[in-house]
Amino acid sequence: MAxxxxxxxxxxxxxxxxxxxxxxxxxxEELYGLIGxxxxxxxxxxxxxxxxxxxxxxxxxxxxxxITGRKTTEIxxxxxxxxxxxxxxxxxxxxxxxxxxxxxxKHPYSTIEGILRLPGYRKVEREMDEQAMELLxxxxxxxxxxxxxxxxxxxxxxxxxxxxxxxxEPKLLLLDEPAAGxxxxxxxxxxxxxxxxxxxxxxxxxxxxxxxxxxxxxCERLTVLNFGEVLCQGATSDVLNDPQVITAxxxx
Amino acid sequence: xxxxxxxxxxxxxxxxxxxxxVAAAFLIMQSLISMDRISYLVEGLMVxxxxxxxxxxxxxxxxxxxxxxxxxxxxxxxxxAFTSAFFSKCMSDVITVAPLRFFLALLIGIASAAVFGLxxxxxxxxxxxxxxxxxTLAFGEIIKNLVNVLFIGKDSDGFHFSTEGAMxxxxxxxxxxxxxxxxxxxxxxxxxxxFVGFILIMVALFxxxxxxxxxxxxxxxxxxxxxxxxxxxxxxxxKYKLMAFTISxxxxxAAGVLYSHNLSTLIATTNNFGYNQSIMIxxxxxxxxxxxxRGSVIAAVVLTLLPEMLRGLSNYRMLIYAIxxxxxxxxxxxxxxxxxxxxxxxxxxxxxxAVR
Numbered sequence: 136m137a138x139x140x141x142x143x144x145x146x147x148x149x150x151x152x153x154x155x156x157x158x159x160x161x162x163x164e165e166l167y168g169l170i171g172x173x174x175x176x177x178x179x180x181x182x183x184x185x186x187x188x189x190x191x192x193x194x195x196x197x198x199x200x201x202i203t204g205r206k207t208t209e210i211x212x213x214x215x216x217x218x219x220x221x222x223x224x225x226x227x228x229x230x231x232x233x234x235x236x237x238x239x240x241k242h243p244y245s246t247i248e249g250i251l252r253l254p255g256y257r258k259v260e261r262e263m264d265e266q267a268m269e270l271l272x273x274x275x276x277x278x279x280x281x282x283x284x285x286x287x288x289x290x291x292x293x294x295x296x297x298x299x300x301x302x303x304e305p306k307l308l309l310l311d312e313p314a315a316g317x318x319x320x321x322x323x324x325x326x327x328x329x330x331x332x333x334x335x336x337x338x339x340x341x342x343x344x345x346x347x348x349x350x351x352x353x354c355e356r357l358t359v360l361n362f363g364e365v366l367c368q369g370a371t372s373d374v375l376n377d378p379q380v381i382t383a384x385x386x387x
Numbered sequence: 388x389x390x391x392x393x394x395x396x397x398x399x400x401x402x403x404x405x406x407x408x409v410a411a412a413f414l415i416m417q418s419l420i421s422m423d424r425i426s427y428l429v430e431g432l433m434v435x436x437x438x439x440x441x442x443x444x445x446x447x448x449x450x451x452x453x454x455x456x457x458x459x460x461x462x463x464x465x466x467x468a469f470t471s472a473f474f475s476k477c478m479s480d481v482i483t484v485a486p487l488r489f490f491l492a493l494l495i496g497i498a499s500a501a502v503f504g505l506x507x508x509x510x511x512x513x514x515x516x517x518x519x520x521x522x523t524l525a526f527g528e529i530i531k532n533l534v535n536v537l538f539i540g541k542d543s544d545g546f547h548f549s550t551e552g553a554m555x556x557x558x559x560x561x562x563x564x565x566x567x568x569x570x571x572x573x574x575x576x577x578x579x580x581x582f583v584g585f586i587l588i589m590v591a592l593f594x595x596x597x598x599x600x601x602x603x604x605x606x607x608x609x610x611x612x613x614x615x616x617x618x619x620x621x622x623x624x625x626k627y628k629l630m631a632f633t634i635s636x637x638x639x640x641a642a643g644v645l646y647s648h649n650l651s652t653l654i655a656t657t658n659n660f661g662y663n664q665s666i667m668i669x670x671x672x673x674x675x676x677x678x679x680x681r682g683s684v685i686a687a688v689v690l691t692l693l694p695e696m697l698r699g700l701s702n703y704r705m706l707i708y709a710i711x712x713x714x715x716x717x718x719x720x721x722x723x724x725x726x727x728x729x730x731x732x733x734x735x736x737x738x739x740x741a742v743r
Contacts, residue, residue, distance in 0.1 A: 185619060187615070187618075206618075207615075207618040207619060208618050208621050208622065208623055208624070211618075211619060211620060211621035212621050216619065216620065217619055219615075219616065219619075223613045223615060223616035223619075224612070224613065224616065225608065225609045225612035225613055225616065225617075226612050226613070227608070227611075227612055227678075228605070228608055228609065228612060232605055232608075235602075235605055236605050236606065236609040236617070236620055236622065237620045239602060239605070239606055239620065239621065239622060240621045242602070243602075244602060246598075246601075246603050246630070249597065249598065249601030249602055249603055249604070250593075250594055250597045250598055250601065251597070252597060256601065259602070260601075260602075263602075299616075299620060300619075300620070302620070303620050303621055
């Protein structure tokens with residue numbers, strides 16, 4: 136069975152039907168791309184999947200569980216983590232602490248243990264530090280561990296967002312334009328990193344991207360969105376050669 | 388994991404410096420007092436200084452760590468002050484051991500302020516920024532005014548309540564008026580002392596600094612930095628906002644207990660529990676550096692003592708006070724001053740970062 140099954144999803148903002156009967160089915164450990172012109176509703180789909188917006192129609196099923204209408208926090212616990220188009224880090228906190236916030240729910244201890252520094256606090260904090268450092272290593276950020284997040288270079292900020300999302304041990308990772316503002320070199324590194332993360336953590340990835348080199352390079356299947364509706368769906372090479380997609384999005 | 392050990396020791400070191408500073412200040416003042424080297428006026432200020440330090444630390448938890456603006460913090464202090472004074476006055480004959488009575492009064496003051504914090508927090512923390520500030524401001528004023536119209540008395544039948552006046556309580560001959568509206572509570576046993584204030588400051592510092600450097604503290608700060616991102620990694624925003632707000636209210640309640648047990652007559656006025664007081668405490672927090680716990684302590688001490696120290700200058704007193712405010716503001720926040728500080732006091736900078 137597919138990891139993510141979305142059926143007939145829709146939402147309106149006032150008179151605008153931002154997303155209409157959106158359907159998608161993503162297999163476990165697939166690398167899936169969501170593309171389309173600006174304003175097509177791609178980020179709105181992400182916001183629907185993560186409970187930022189409540190859909191007015193349709194169903195979202197993650198790994199057999201219906202998560203439609205749940206809150207963002209609950210959806211993250213159910214197994215969806217995301218990054219943002221405009222980077223949203225915990226700016227005044229250190230890089231390490233950003234990741235440790237991601238580890239929050241998986242490594243509990245009580246408030247009292249924390250305030251009194253009981254053994255439980257020390258043990259769990261040590262575990263968290265170890266795991267966080269491991270994750271930072273994967274994203275090549277370990278030397279920035281104590282840097283305040285807002286002082287990181289742009290490319291590293293994007294990576295830190297992915298590291299933070301991965302800290303919640305998601306089944307499905309949503310990346311909203313991960314390569315935005317990156318040069319071709321950085322984009323190349325990012326592609327390798329996304330592939331590596333999928334192999335290492337067995338995570339399924341759904342990404343929004345405008346960079347066609349990245350999309351055609353790593354995505355196995357694509358969905359093209361246009362004016363809030365699915366224009367075309369299928370294997371990457373088929374979709375990119377579809378005449379409809381070329382007219383609507385790619386250009387001749 | 389040398390990185391984390393470095394960080395842990397830096398945090399611990401920074402906390403130890405704060406504790407050490409407070410302890411040293413206490414010892415110096417205490418020995419000056421016992422050697423009679425200090426004026427009676429300044430000696431009388433020691434407990435209020437402790438009250439304001441606790442208030443500043445507790446408000447910094449809401450303003451600096453949670454990132455929400457509260458203008459009604461004196462309201463929570465008011466709740467703590469009156470509930471505990473009420474208890475102590477009722478029990479002054481029953482429990483004659485002063486430390487035990489004070490300890491129970493402290494628990495009652497803290498608990499009732501925390502309950503108010505929770506009750507106010509549930510609806511109010513859904514609001515943001517200016518709205519939250521206005522509602523908390525209103526809360527502070529309402530509490531103060533409520534106390535001013537409330538009359539409570541006790542006789543062999545139990546408690547009597549009224550909003551009309553002491554006469555309408557219809558007390559029997561053996562009764563006594565405990566809370567007398569605008570006249571407040573008189574005859575509270577004077578159970579607080581400079582030493583008790585010092586202990587309470589240390590406890591408040593311990594709770595806040597340890598909270599900040601724990602899992603819950605990180606969750607609270609993540610909400611301040613980016614609420615949407617915090618939700619996206621599974622942080623229960625409402626829970627942690629309420630937690631920070633309630634702990635802060637509880638600490639303000641403790642400050643209120645300390646305050647009320649230092650006065651034989653407790654009345655609620657604008658200057659002690661109203662808008663002026665809330666703003667004053669906010670000034671301590673802003674000048675000490677938002678989110679900087681040690682800064683709050685220093686600012687509260689300096690700005691509470693300063694007006695008294697300058698009493699000799701009579702008319703120029705408030706002028707100098709204002710100048711000090713401006714200089715502290717510049718020293719803390721002006722880019723040039725920050726640059727200068729980093730060059731000459733780089734060791735201070737590190738500590739500040741760790742506290743944050």
